[in-house]
Amino acid sequence: MIIQIILALFLFMFYLLVVKPLVPMIKLKIQFGDDCLIRYHLFGGELWQALKEMKTSKDLFKSHRDLYLKHPYKILVSNFLWRVRISVADPEYYKLMLLNHQYYTKINIINHDNVIKKGLVFSMGEKWKSQRQLLSESFEYDQLKSRLPMINEVCLEKINQISGDNVLQFLELITGQIVIRSFFGKSAEGVKINNKEIQIEIADLLNDMGELRFKSKYFFIKSFFLGTKGWNFFPTQNEKQLLQRVSEMRLAIEKLIQKRIVEIEIKMDENENDIKSRETDFLDVLIKEYLKSKQQGSQKITIDEIIQQFTTLFFAGTDTTAVLSYHCLYFLAQNPEIQQEIREEVLTICKNDSVLDDKIKQLHKLSAFINEVLRIKNPAVRLLIRQCNQTHKVKDLTIQKGWNVIIDYQFQQLLSKHFSNPEKFDYKRWLETEPIKENHQFVYLPFSSGPRNCIGQHMAQMEAKIILSQILRKFQIIINQDVNVRWAARFLYQLQPENCVKLQKL
Numbered sequence: 001m002i003i004q005i006i007l008a009l010f011l012f013m014f015y016l017l018v019v020k021p022l023v024p025m026i027k028l029k030i031q032f033g034d035d036c037l038i039r040y041h042l043f044g045g046e047l048w049q050a051l052k053e054m055k056t057s058k059d060l061f062k063s064h065r066d067l068y069l070k071h072p073y074k075i076l077v078s079n080f081l082w083r084v085r086i087s088v089a090d091p092e093y094y095k096l097m098l099l100n101h102q103y104y105t106k107i108n109i110i111n112h113d114n115v116i117k118k119g120l121v122f123s124m125g126e127k128w129k130s131q132r133q134l135l136s137e138s139f140e141y142d143q144l145k146s147r148l149p150m151i152n153e154v155c156l157e158k159i160n161q162i163s164g165d166n167v168l169q170f171l172e173l174i175t176g177q178i179v180i181r182s183f184f185g186k187s188a189e190g191v192k193i194n195n196k197e198i199q200i201e202i203a204d205l206l207n208d209m210g211e212l213r214f215k216s217k218y219f220f221i222k223s224f225f226l227g228t229k230g231w232n233f234f235p236t237q238n239e240k241q242l243l244q245r246v247s248e249m250r251l252a253i254e255k256l257i258q259k260r261i262v263e264i265e266i267k268m269d270e271n272e273n274d275i276k277s278r279e280t281d282f283l284d285v286l287i288k289e290y291l292k293s294k295q296q297g298s299q300k301i302t303i304d305e306i307i308q309q310f311t312t313l314f315f316a317g318t319d320t321t322a323v324l325s326y327h328c329l330y331f332l333a334q335n336p337e338i339q340q341e342i343r344e345e346v347l348t349i350c351k352n353d354s355v356l357d358d359k360i361k362q363l364h365k366l367s368a369f370i371n372e373v374l375r376i377k378n379p380a381v382r383l384l385i386r387q388c389n390q391t392h393k394v395k396d397l398t399i400q401k402g403w404n405v406i407i408d409y410q411f412q413q414l415l416s417k418h419f420s421n422p423e424k425f426d427y428k429r430w431l432e433t434e435p436i437k438e439n440h441q442f443v444y445l446p447f448s449s450g451p452r453n454c455i456g457q458h459m460a461q462m463e464a465k466i467i468l469s470q471i472l473r474k475f476q477i478i479i480n481q482d483v484n485v486r487w488a489a490r491f492l493y494q495l496q497p498e499n500c501v502k503l504q505k506l
């Protein structure tokens with residue numbers, strides 16, 4: 001009897017860990033031949049390898065990039081235990097996948113229900129559609145233009161207060177303050193959580209939570225089997241502290257929201273039906289919708305969703321732009337002649353303190369430089385993994401429900417058929433009339449593409465241009481020779497440590 005049980009268990013495990021992932025992998029290999037690479041691991045070796053590389057490698061994505069350049073595959077199929085993971089790198093396939101986004105649920109990196117799950121990045125279906133529609137207007141050109149004086153003001157204020165050598169944190173203070181002012185207006189100024197400025201604590205908390213999956217195998221395995229319930233299953237001291245910080249963060253944000261609701265309600269009482277007159281920041285837009293749905297007795301949008309939407313926009317808007325600006329500073333420091341060329345452009349065009357729309361449009365070299373940094377070191381590379389929620393076909397490729405899906409659109413920008421000397425950092429390529437050869441519109445996608453592309457892409461670019469212009473006017477950017485540079489991942493793919501460059505007053 002015992003032998004039969006052991007045998008049954010063995011057969012079940014053999015089916016689960018070998019047959020289940022390997023059969024579709026072999027089928028795909030037969031179908032796609034050389035265009036398909038397969039990497040089978042009995043116990044998820046690839047992921048352990050990635051966790052190890054996180055600690056040791058100088059560039060986390062180098063081995064993957066090298067693999068692609070050696071074998072430019074259409075699809076790469078691997079597995080973690082029984083779950084198949086498919087990376088799609090061929091534009092003919094991924095352009096359809098980006099358009100038909102409804103088949104793929106994004107895997108929540110933070111793996112927690114009360115932080116960003118209900119916000120724009122992770123929501124799905126009708127919920128996503130209505131959130132996207134509601135927020136789109138706030139990201140339109142005219143609205144963004146009206147925020148440029150504020151962005152300049154924040155930059156100058158923070159530049160005047162700069163202290164210490166943590167350049168990335170200095171940039172996060174700027175971008176965080178900009179997101180906060182775009183969301184809460186001035187009302188969030190000076191708010192602290194755990195004695196840290198609100199923007200620093202939110203960024204730290206989200207990064208600490210996102211990083212946990214790389215740092216703790218225990219947490220990784222709990223999350224794999226239990227999903228978000230993993231947080232409650234024998235939490236470690238560190239996990240308990242993170243949960244406590246989540247509660248404190250939510251409480252602080254809720255206080256700000258309640259305060260704004262009171263302000264808006266008073267305004268409505270003074271001038272009945274006039275909620276419109278206060279449409280100045282993201283929060284107004286969401287609260288207006290909340291009050292409208294409350295009046296109608298519906299639950300279209302809740303306070304919890306507003307908290308999560310704020311955290312989402314904060315997470316999506318703060319670190320991304322700060323890290324991009326940090327990467328730009330690093331390449332400026334590495335290339336002093338380029339730094340001088342771009343500084344001269346900035347000084348010639350922006351004579352006054354503020355870098356406003358008319359000036360931004362003339363900063364061609366700076367724009368080209370940012371494009372090149374995004375081509376070579378985009379912080380959002382391989383940011384989100386998806387899970388297929390319905391078996392479907394993409395051309396001749398069948399993607400099964402439950403498979404993990406990675407849309408690998410960043411490799412095209414490394415190919416010589418699209419860029420001459422693709423490995424060279426050459427910002428001037430973007431000053432040419434046709435910088436991309438054989439451009440089929442899906443070659444260079446730093447902000448992704450399709451309906452779920454980055455809603456904040458114009459805001460991010462304007463912000464980065466203002467931040468870099470203001471820094472270039474006041475500082476010489478130099479390499480910090482005392483640190484060992486690594487391209488690693490916290491939440492984003494980013495340069496570490498946080499003081500790889502120094503800012504020296506001009």
Ligand code: HEM
Nearest residue numbers: 120121316317320321324380384447448452454455456460
């Ligand atoms: C350098 C700066 C930025 C980069 C490189 C970047 C990149 C991206 C990428 C690649 C995506 C698609 C992710 C995916 O689906 O796999 C995305 C989505 C998104 N981004 Fe950005 N982003 C940046 C800045 C911003 C800013 C400043 C905001 C807002 C304040 C923002 C808000 C969002 C949101 C809300 C989404 C989800 C959109 C949706 O699913 O409908 N991003 N971003």
